[in-house]
Amino acid sequence: MAKEKKLVEAITSMEEDFARWYTDVVKKAELIDYSSVKGCMVIKPTGYAIWENIQKELDRRFKETGVENVYMPMFIPESLLEKEKDHVEGFAPEVAWVTHGGLTPLQERMCVRPTSETLFCDFYANEIQSYRDLPKLYNQWCSVVRWEKETRPFLRSREFLWQEGHTAHATAKEAQERTELMLNIYADFCEEVLAMPVIRGRKTEKEKFAGAEATYTIEALMHDGKALQSGTSHNFGDGFAKAFEIQYTDKENKQQYVHQTSWGMTTRLIGAIIMVHGDESGLVLPPRVAPTQVLIVPIMQKKEGVLEKAEEIRNQLISNFRVKVDDSDKSPGWKFSEQEMRGIPVRIELGPKDIEQNQCVLVRRDTREKRIVSLDEVEDAIKEVLDAMQIEMLERAKAHREAHTYEAKTYDEFKDIVANKPGFVKAMWCEDEACENKIKEDTTATSRCMPFNQETISDTCVCCGKPAKTMVYWGKAY
Amino acid sequence: MAKEKKLVEAITSMEEDFARWYTDVVKKAELIDYSSVKGCMVIKPTGYAIWENIQKELDRRFKETGVENVYMPMFIPESLLEKEKDHVEGFAPEVAWVTHGGLTPLQERMCVRPTSETLFCDFYANEIQSYRDLPKLYNQWCSVVRWEKETRPFLRSREFLWQEGHTAHATAKEAQERTELMLNIYADFCEEVLAMPVIRGRKTEKEKFAGAEATYTIEALMHDGKALQSGTSHNFGDGFAKAFEIQYTDKENKQQYVHQTSWGMTTRLIGAIIMVHGDESGLVLPPRVAPTQVLIVPIMQKKEGVLEKAEEIRNQLISNFRVKVDDSDKSPGWKFSEQEMRGIPVRIELGPKDIEQNQCVLVRRDTREKRIVSLDEVEDAIKEVLDAMQIEMLERAKAHREAHTYEAKTYDEFKDIVANKPGFVKAMWCEDEACENKIKEDTTATSRCMPFNQETISDTCVCCGKPAKTMVYWGKAY
Numbered sequence: 035m036a037k038e039k040k041l042v043e044a045i046t047s048m049e050e051d052f053a054r055w056y057t058d059v060v061k062k063a064e065l066i067d068y069s070s071v072k073g074c075m076v077i078k079p080t081g082y083a084i085w086e087n088i089q090k091e092l093d094r095r096f097k098e099t100g101v102e103n104v105y106m107p108m109f110i111p112e113s114l115l116e117k118e119k120d121h122v123e124g125f126a127p128e129v130a131w132v133t134h135g136g137l138t139p140l141q142e143r144m145c146v147r148p149t150s151e152t153l154f155c156d157f158y159a160n161e162i163q164s165y166r167d168l169p170k171l172y173n174q175w176c177s178v179v180r181w182e183k184e185t186r187p188f189l190r191s192r193e194f195l196w197q198e199g200h201t202a203h204a205t206a207k208e209a210q211e212r213t214e215l216m217l218n219i220y221a222d223f224c225e226e227v228l229a230m231p232v233i234r235g236r237k238t239e240k241e242k243f244a245g246a247e248a249t250y251t252i253e254a255l256m257h258d259g260k261a262l263q264s265g266t267s268h269n270f271g272d273g274f275a276k277a278f279e280i281q282y283t284d285k286e287n288k289q290q291y292v293h294q295t296s297w298g299m300t301t302r303l304i305g306a307i308i309m310v311h312g313d314e315s316g317l318v319l320p321p322r323v324a325p326t327q328v329l330i331v332p333i334m335q336k337k338e339g340v341l342e343k344a345e346e347i348r349n350q351l352i353s354n355f356r357v358k359v360d361d362s363d364k365s366p367g368w369k370f371s372e373q374e375m376r377g378i379p380v381r382i383e384l385g386p387k388d389i390e391q392n393q394c395v396l397v398r399r400d401t402r403e404k405r406i407v408s409l410d411e412v413e414d415a416i417k418e419v420l421d422a423m424q425i426e427m428l429e430r431a432k433a434h435r436e437a438h439t440y441e442a443k444t445y446d447e448f449k450d451i452v453a454n455k456p457g458f459v460k461a462m463w464c465e466d467e468a469c470e471n472k473i474k475e476d477t478t479a480t481s482r483c484m485p486f487n488q489e490t491i492s493d494t495c496v497c498c499g500k501p502a503k504t505m506v507y508w509g510k511a512y
Numbered sequence: 513m514a515k516e517k518k519l520v521e522a523i524t525s526m527e528e529d530f531a532r533w534y535t536d537v538v539k540k541a542e543l544i545d546y547s548s549v550k551g552c553m554v555i556k557p558t559g560y561a562i563w564e565n566i567q568k569e570l571d572r573r574f575k576e577t578g579v580e581n582v583y584m585p586m587f588i589p590e591s592l593l594e595k596e597k598d599h600v601e602g603f604a605p606e607v608a609w610v611t612h613g614g615l616t617p618l619q620e621r622m623c624v625r626p627t628s629e630t631l632f633c634d635f636y637a638n639e640i641q642s643y644r645d646l647p648k649l650y651n652q653w654c655s656v657v658r659w660e661k662e663t664r665p666f667l668r669s670r671e672f673l674w675q676e677g678h679t680a681h682a683t684a685k686e687a688q689e690r691t692e693l694m695l696n697i698y699a700d701f702c703e704e705v706l707a708m709p710v711i712r713g714r715k716t717e718k719e720k721f722a723g724a725e726a727t728y729t730i731e732a733l734m735h736d737g738k739a740l741q742s743g744t745s746h747n748f749g750d751g752f753a754k755a756f757e758i759q760y761t762d763k764e765n766k767q768q769y770v771h772q773t774s775w776g777m778t779t780r781l782i783g784a785i786i787m788v789h790g791d792e793s794g795l796v797l798p799p800r801v802a803p804t805q806v807l808i809v810p811i812m813q814k815k816e817g818v819l820e821k822a823e824e825i826r827n828q829l830i831s832n833f834r835v836k837v838d839d840s841d842k843s844p845g846w847k848f849s850e851q852e853m854r855g856i857p858v859r860i861e862l863g864p865k866d867i868e869q870n871q872c873v874l875v876r877r878d879t880r881e882k883r884i885v886s887l888d889e890v891e892d893a894i895k896e897v898l899d900a901m902q903i904e905m906l907e908r909a910k911a912h913r914e915a916h917t918y919e920a921k922t923y924d925e926f927k928d929i930v931a932n933k934p935g936f937v938k939a940m941w942c943e944d945e946a947c948e949n950k951i952k953e954d955t956t957a958t959s960r961c962m963p964f965n966q967e968t969i970s971d972t973c974v975c976c977g978k979p980a981k982t983m984v985y986w987g988k989a990y
Contacts, residue, residue, distance in 0.1 A: 071585040074585035076585070079582055082581045082582050103561070103564065104556055105655075105673060107547050107553070108671055111548060127614050130614075132611075135609075136606050177586060181614040192613075
């Protein structure tokens with residue numbers, strides 16, 4: 035038994051030290067490994083398979099709205115990055131610079147893309163001539179580089195994977211509609227696929243994207259009560275269009291600037307899955323995103339017929355589920371611990387006695403609930419368990435968020451909550467950036483978003499006491 | 513009519529100037545565009561959709577053999593690149609160097625990966641401890657950078673997309689088997705999906721990959737008689753394992769070096785598709801890789817019922833084919849030219865009279881063959897046409913290759929063929945690199961491969977006249 039316990043004992047308790055628990059899970063569930071390249075990660079097969087499932091689901095949803103995939107160069111010449119003033123100020127301090135090609139110094143240095151607005155704009159300036167060329171609804175899947183000082187697996191690394199959508203429209207109204215459409219696709223995806231509830235809203239001026247007119251965000255609450263920005267959608271208005279001269283001839287033969295948007299989601303979503311659903315035994319994966327949904331663990335697998343039966347069940351399930359048999363020479367207890375650590379939603383235990391009685395044991399990862407199921411009904415039973423688990427994981431995450439969402443009417447209340455009760459704080463704001471800065475300085479909490487669903491908590495700004503304009507979600511964030 | 517012809521007239525004749533024809537097709541079929549980043553390309557929606565189809569097919573074939581996808585950092589510290597002597601000599605002259613992160617100079621400069629052997633080896637050195645950890649069968653889809661001086665769309669650019677597989681095995685035998693397995697997967701993929709026949713063989717010592725023990729290749733013949741290396745698979749033996757100290761404990765508890773392979777295919781395959789199948793009207797796409805397989809062109813689309821019927825047919829076909837309706841306000845003739853330029857395999861022409869007679873016209877892109885088909889049988893007819901087209905495109909490409917493959921017994925014959933008859937030359941070789949060098953110098957032809965299917969053309973080396981050891985395919989190459 036000592037050996038069996040090792041895998042589980044090796045992770046820190048999440049109540050004791052959430053940050054270490056997180057790092058332990060990331061390593062022990064074999065999602066990621068550190069590399070010799072400081073601040074950059076190796077995404078291992080299980081981590082990457084989660085990303086592939088995320089990609090597949092998002093890509094399908096994008097394409098259903100007319101989005102097409104393209105690929106832009108990974109380098110941005112310095113002069114191109116500098117074309118939009120706010121944008122370059124936001125990104126120049128954190129880019130990696132290429133100065134030599136082979137043995138020759140470059141005439142102009144180039145950065146590795148931290149994001150590709152400037153490349154898309156440069157491309158659109160040639161590509162868009164007439165109203166017939168609009169809208170352009172392009173997206174790319176790629177990696178980007180931001181030279182962060184402090185890094186954490188999935189959450190903040192110098193290179194990460196993402197998708198970045200970049201659209202161009204004839205009118206401001208269309209651009210605004212697309213900005214909101216993509217935010218809603220992100221939010222629905224998080225809830226339906228990742229079982230992760232999110233608050234939809236708008237970022238304050240201080241927190242918006244460099245170069246955007248408005249940034250919209252979805253904010254999720256992690257198990258430790260910290261917020262995670264999980265996807266953003268930006269409306270650029272015609273700011274980039276003017277900087278890059280992206281004009282089209284309208285139906286009246288007049289020159290008009292296009293209106294643009296961009297929107298992105300990243301591998302940090304995998305960090306969110308871990309921190310929303312994980313428990314003391316490790317990862318818990320929502321069935322819809324789990325690379326393996328069902329693991330069959332044979333008991334006394336050397337007995338005649340056990341492995342054969344396990345294979346038979348696997349072959350029966352394979353067309354409807356992502357299923358594997360663990361036939362390694364480890365003990366069943368060890369395999370159970372591994373399956374739990376890796377967050378595989380359903381385990382099937384199958385031994386000689388089960389086979390005799392034409393049954394198996396189903397164990398659900400999140401609740402540990404066990405069911406004895408006839409082998410004739412195993413397929414239906416698994417479907418039921420996976421469906422229930424997907425729904426209940428979302429409900430549980432919602433309940434956790436509700437239980438950790440507070441309201442503050444006064445600044446004392448606000449400070450007390452931020453100091454003692456991890457979670458979201460709903461509080462009113464006068465829309466003056468000075469208050470936002472003071473709150474951050476006093477408490478380290480930041481404005482997460484101005485939610486679309488506005489409520490009135492009080493009449494005055496929680497910080498300065500002047501008349502309030504907006505309800506804001508505040509919180510400490512990753 | 514003048515307007516309709518413009519699109520077609522704009523491309524150069526392939527017989528007149530094949531290189532310009534190629535560039536014209538790439539642009540007019542909207543596969544690629546130039547960018548402000550010298551030597552880097554923008555892959556446009558149609559080009560990228562072809563790549564997505566290639567990815568989907570290859571990825572499935574890889575995974576069926578147990579391969580798992582991962583993601584490694586895009587940067588390689590200089591000291592890591594230098595660990596394997598031949599490898600660094602091969603790549604250092606053509607890498608892009610990152611020297612600054614944000615405003616700070618890096619302590620050690622890093623290159624953007626030209627290929628990732630060194631990163632995988634560094635990872636495997638930690639990851640592999642015991643024989644239980646083997647084999648490792650990892651692959652990644654990413655972009656790589658090689659600082660080429662001369663670039664051409666898809667064929668040679670400073671950044672390109674590819675997959676790179678990297679495996680580690682317990683024995684030399686297993687590594688050799690994997691090397692050959694992947695080469696055969698590549699070859700089958702080219703023939704079955706891209707309708708492109710390839711010669712399977714081994715590269716000479718001179719032409720092998722930097723750091724490999726042996727490189728295997730598939731070589732295809734383009735329409736102009738030049739060869740294109742279309743995929744390579746390398747056996748590294750234990751050379752990298754020794755340089756990176758990748759050892760495992762075997763069943764007898766002894767330390768052993770692993771044996772490794774790597775293998776890759778790139779977006780240059782899209783260039784191959786263009787140059788193998790294209791014609792004077794533009795691109796011709798094999799049905800299995802075409803983003804759109806069927807284009808419905810309504811005739812007199814403003815007449816009542818025409819567009820509705822086109823949509824109805826589209827909806828009927830959509831579950832089995834990739835199908836679109838062109839309902840833009842261009843003329844039918846213009847739409848025909850565009851469909852031909854873009855290489856869409858089947859066009860459906862549908863006008864009011866057709867609808868009256870419950871029929872439509874199917875036009876096959878490669879042969880221009882027209883068939884009048886009852887609307888009740890349109891689905892079967894399309895399946896037939898696409899299947900036939902896929903098979904006949906391969907046959908035609910094979911016939912073209914046979915017609916442009918020559919044999920040379922003497923050096924005079926050899927030089928005459930290379931100078932006057934574009935294609936492959938089969939000729940014997942003594943295996944002395946001096947002859948290979950002389951041939952290249954005298955004729956610009958290079959050794960393409962030593963095919964698995966060996967034949968005896970003569971007894972003596974075509975260059976020096978000494979006893980021959982091997983039959984080699986020679987040719988001018990992209």
